[in-house]
Amino acid sequence: MVIIKISEKTVQCSIAAQELHEIGLTPEALLHGEEKSIPFITQLNQEVGQQLAYDPENEVMMMSRNIMADGSVRIYAVKMDNDDIQSSADRLRGIAQGILDYLTQDKIDAVKAEKGQEKSEALNKLVEGMNNMVGRMYLEESEEGQKLISALENIQKLNVISKPALEYQRYMGVFENLDSVIRFSKIASAMPIVDSGLYKSDEKYYLMMGLQTDSEAVVYELRKAGIEYAKALSVNSPEELHLIETAECIIAKDAISHLSQLDAEGK
Template identity: 45%
Template sequence: MVIVKMNNTTVECSIAASELREIGLTPEAIMNGEKRSVPFMAQLNREVGEQLGFNPETEVLMMSKNMMVDGSVRIFAIKMSNEDIQKSADRIRGSAEAILREMTQERVDSIKAKTGYDKGQALNEMIGHVSELIEQIYDQDEEQDPQIEAMAKPIVNTEKYMARFKDLNSAARFAKVSFSLPITASKLYKENEEYYLTLVLEPDTENTVYDLRRCGLEYAEELMMNSPEQTHIEETAKCIIKEDALLHLKEMIAK
């Protein structure tokens, strides 16, 4: 994900389709505001808010989403204070009043009274003037000095893992030793005679991933990261623990 800070109030984020696929999303999911995209958009809001110094108590963060021809998603975020809101309202009010002055009934009647080429030309002139007035709504009152800053950031600070076990007891022992790691979500699946534990890890130190892999080497048949096989398991296998699988498996050992 590339984040470009245009100035003190505007940020542009570009996210490649391949990046979205890595976290199980699609450009369409982002554009349509699907439920599964909510956690990612919440994280993006936090990131953009930090870049702009956004104060949710006194300011508003406006976002517009656009899907590009290559499948990437471009998101513009604009921070608006009460002063910005007032300026926007004044621009809209001024343009609306100008449009009403432009489109008086007398002007319309004069166009209707014309014939042939003159009628079309007069109508086009009026529509052109109205379009210019509408465009003024979106013009800034004053241009800010360019302060463009660009940075590349990971699309998420989480990593998806899946561990495969030959039996439930091995999965439970894995859960017991890995429970203290920063794992935010876990589910347990079963396919044929094997068990699959999916994990969402939020590494807080460089040793976190090492600790998880060490647990996997000791108790799992295989530990995979961002594997296409995980998508297959999630779509076809039977989910036997839908939430907090680590906790439930750990409790099996305790009993």
């Protein structure tokens, strides 16, 4: 386990997948605070508390836990006194007001007025714009956020982390017919796709896939194949969960691998 003190009030802990395995834990057990992870979490709380000179009588400790693409777990611990709690509440009120100002009824009506794929694209654009606005407001208005950015930049310069974790992104391709899906899959099968599923709804095929890579060239090739064969290719689409729950499942697992072995029409 690696513990890095980012600021006087923030600590980052990284636990490798192999370390978790050696102590009989899984990333999910640690993420959800399962009973078997309690001894480890207790020890972690003690070590983090020492690093931050934590005063349990007058301060609170907030932790966020995230599973990385390589199976490791990254934890951020932040201690907060009354001033921090007040400033956080003020900032949240500001963000809430910003969301209300951004999410006007005119914008919502514009999304509702679209049809088919255009509706999905309009909704994606609206949500992405809101997320960007919230992130920008938090980092720009938060003194702690500015310190965190500066500290992280310094950590990167010092090469505390020797190799970045591979980035994982969810992609969803929309296809007019199965032939296009097969042709796309033959190209995508050479890429680091770690999971994929094929669904059908309203005579359209939806290929869900998880791409794990830090290579911009691979992302470019995937998008290039999407332009050639798919009607649309989106990243982290809010539609995906709804389609998985409601659409007809054609291939639930390793869809790209199976599809790439089929013959497309005219081949």
